Amino acid sequence: MTASAPPPATPRPVTGTSATPGRRRASRRRLRTAAAAAAFLSPSLILLLGFWIGPMLGTAWMSLQDWNLLGVPSFVGLDNYRELAGDTEFYAALGHTVAYLAGYLPLVLVFGLAIALLLDTTLPAMTLFRATFFLPVISSWVAVSLLWKWLLNPADGLVNRILGVLGVPAPGWWTDPDWAMPSVVLASVWKDVGFVAVILLAGLQAVPHDLLEAAALDGAGWWRKLRSVTLPLLSPSLFFVTVISLINGFQVFDQVWVMTEGGPGGASSVVVEQIVNYAFSYGRVGYASAMSMLLFAVILLVTLVQLRLQRRWVHYE
C-alpha cells in the first residue's frame, strides 16, 4: 500500500552553515504539516483500507479460489468464472434483475417527473406535499417491504380487497411467479419516487423563467414548452437520477429478500441474493466472489457508458 499514511516529508539535508535560518524554519514547518496530515488522515485511511479497499481486493483474489470457509482456499484460476458462464440459475437471477430495472426505471422516472412538475410552483402548501412524498424515502427498505407484503397479501390485503369491491380480478401478487417481480417493482417505485422527484425539482427550479415565458409568447403550449424547453434543460438532473437508479437497481436485495425470498420457485431471485446464498448458505465463497466481481464490473460499465453518453445528449447551459 503505497497510499497508506503519507510519510513525513524528508527535510532537505541542511548543509551546515549555508542553510539560512529561514529555510530551516520552512523545512521544519513542512515536517510539522506532514506529521499533522498523518495524524488527521490516518483514522479514516486505516479504516478505509481495512474495511473497504482491502475487502475489494479480497473479492478479486477470492474469486480465483475454491473455498468452503473450512479448509484452506485452493487456487483454481478462472474456473469460477467459467462455471458462472454456464450457470443457468445465475443467468436467471441476472435476467430478473434486468426485468426489475425494466419495470422500475421508467415508472420511477415518469412518476418522479410528474410529481416534480406538480411541485414546481409558488402556490401554498408545496413544502407539505414534498414532505409527504418523502416519507417512504426515509423509511427502511425492510419496513416498506413488510408494509407492501401486507398490502399485497392475496387473501386479505388492502389492495385485493379494493380490487374485489371494484370487481377487478385480484392477482396473487408475491405468491404468484408471474406477479412476484411486479410486486417488488411496485413497492420500490413507491419508496423511491419521492427521491427522484426532489432531485428533479431542484433541477426544475434552475430552469430560467424568461425562457419559458419567451416560449409562451411564441405560442408554445404546455406540452411544447415541456418538450422543447424544460426537458432539455432538465437533462443533467434526469441523467443523474437515471445513473443512480441503474446502479442501485443492479444491487436490489432488501425488498426481494423480505417480500419474496427470491421466490416463488426462484421466480424473483436476483444477483445479490445469489451472492448471499452461495456464500452463506452453500458455503461456496470463491464462487460467490466471482459473482460479486461480475456485479462490480456491470456497475462500473454502467457508470462508464453513462459518462460517455452524457456528453452526447445532456445539455448543459
Added chain:
Amino acid sequence: MNDQRSRFAKSARRLLRYGLLGLGASAMIGPFAWMLATSLTADAQLARVDAPLLPAPATAEPYGRLGEAFSFWRFTANSLALAVVSTVTQLATSATAGYAFSRLRFPGRDAVFVLYLATMMIPMQVIIVPLFIEMRHLGLVDSYAGLLLPTVVSSFGVFMLRQAFLALPKELDEAAYVDGAGHLRVFAQVLLPLVAPALATFAVFAFMASWNAFLWPLVIAQTEAHMTLPVGLSLLQGRYSTAWNVVMAGSTVSVLPILALYVFAQRYVIRGITFTGIKS
C-alpha cells in the same frame, strides 16, 4: 371577457394541480395509515374476512406482543446505539480527513484523495463476502465491533466535508496561525464550528443509513443479542407470518424515530438524502 376566461383557465389549472397532488399524497400516506391501523387491530378482528377497515376498538395489544417471541426491544436498542456511535465516529473520521485534504499540503495528497473517491464506487454488496471472512479472522462475527467497524468511516463523508472546508476563506486559519495556534486548534476551534451545516447534513444521512441498514447486519449478527431492528423485523415476519398486526406494530416502531428526526430536521434530511444520490 378574454381576461375572465384566462382567469377561469388559471384557477381550473390550479385546481387540477392540487387534485393531482392530493391524489399522489394520499398514495403516500395511505399505506402508512394502513400500517398504523393494522398495528392497532386485535387478532380477532384481523382474522375476520369481512372485518371493517379500521380497528374497532383500537388496541395496543400487538405492541405488547412484540417482545414475546424475540428480544424485539433489544433489537431496537441495538439499532439506536449503533446508529449513534456510527454517526459520531463517521463525523470524526470525515471531519479530520476533510481538514487534511483541504488545508494541509503533503506529498501524495492528490493520489490519496483519488483513492478515497474511488472507494465511493464500492458497494457493500460487492465486498460482503471477504468482509465477513475478515471479521471471522478478527473474531468479530456476531459482535458489536463487527457490526460497527465497516460503518465508522465514509469516503463520501470525507468528500462532503472537504468541500465544506474548501468553501471557507484561507485567511481564517492564517490569522489563527499568526496568533500561534496549531493545526488542532485551527481545526477544532476555528473551522469546525463554521461547517456545522455540512456536519448536520452528513449526520442525518449517516444516522439514517445506519438505522435502515439491512444486508451487513443480516450477515454479521447471528444471535439475538446483536441483531438490529431491520433484521429483527424480518425475523418477526417469519415467526408471525399471519399475525400482520404484530408485524405492522414492529414496522411502525422502526419508522417512528426516523419520522421524528424528519419533523425536527427536515431541511437536513432532504439535503442528506439528496447527497445519498451523489454518493452512489
